[in-house]
Amino acid sequence: MLRKHEATFELWRFAARYSLIELERYYRKDSKVFATIKKVLRLPSEGIESFLKQGMPIAILNEVIRDVVSNLDSGICNMCLLEATTSWGRGLCQTCAVAQERLTEMAAKRDILKVNAEERATAAASLAEQARWEAREAERARLDARAAEDQWFIAAEKAKM
Ligand SMILES: [Zn+2]
Numbered sequence: 767m768l769r770k771h772e773a774t775f776e777l778w779r780f781a782a783r784y785s786l787i788e789l790e791r792y793y794r795k796d797s798k799v800f801a802t803i804k805k806v807l808r809l810p811s812e813g814i815e816s817f818l819k820q821g822m823p824i825a826i827l828n829e830v831i832r833d834v835v836s837n838l839d840s841g842i843c844n845m846c847l848l849e850a851t852t853s854w855g856r857g858l859c860q861t862c863a864v865a866q867e868r869l870t871e872m873a874a875k876r877d878i879l880k881v882n883a884e885e886r887a888t889a890a891a892s893l894a895e896q897a898r899w900e901a902r903e904a905e906r907a908r909l910d911a912r913a914a915e916d917q918w919f920i921a922a923e924k925a926k927m
Pocket residue numbers: 843844845846847848849858859860861862863
């Protein structure tokens with residue numbers, strides 16, 4: 767079950783693979799996670815190919831690369847194109863970085879609620895299936911008992927003849 771613990775590379779990878787878009791963004795905003803992503807991209811044995819092999823969608827990787835490239839620029843804000851991004855990194859100015867973070871957090875919560883609702887629905891469906899199975903078994907047992915009773919009755923009638 768997904769909870770918004772401390773962001774880790776593993777959680778980021780999970781969110782990326784399953785296209786939990788807002789959660790992926792949320793984890794990617796963590797500086798330690800982002801540093802690990804960049805490290806993997808730099809490794810000759812890993813790189814973007816390893817992410818692709820792990821089943822990450824191109825759309826997600828596109829955003830990751832855009833983020834990495836934006837990170838290289840220290841010029842103007844990528845979002846409002848007005849303020850300087852000095853010391854805020856990620857290609858955003860302070861105002862946009864804070865706004866973006868709040869949006870991402872809200873959306874990540876929505877993703878978590880969605881996952882939890884799906885888990886509950888799956889659990890309910892399996893309980894219902896179990897109940898149906900038990901009902902079928904009970905019916906079968908009742909029919910077996912009835913058949914045994916009939917057999918006994920027939921045997922008893924024959925014995926009288
Ligand atoms: Zn800005």
